[in-house]
Amino acid sequence: MLYWAAIFFVIALIAALFGFGGIASASAGIAQILFVVFLVLFVAALVVRAVRS
Numbered sequence: 001m002l003y004w005a006a007i008f009f010v011i012a013l014i015a016a017l018f019g020f021g022g023i024a025s026a027s028a029g030i031a032q033i034l035f036v037v038f039l040v041l042f043v044a045a046l047v048v049r050a051v052r053s
Contacts, residue, residue: 001041005034 012027 001034001038005031005038008034 008027008031012024012031015021015027016024
């Protein structure tokens with residue numbers, strides 16, 4: 001998931017460089033959502049692992 005967030009961030013940077021504001025903002029938004037989902041799943045995995053140990 002972090003990989004896909006990085007991919008969308010790179011797409012947003014390239015689109016912004018070429019002046020495509022709509023695509024850049026959409027890609028940045030998707031990257032932010034994926035990063036938040038990654039963080040939530042990562043913290044949940046840490047909590048589950050701590051409870052089981």
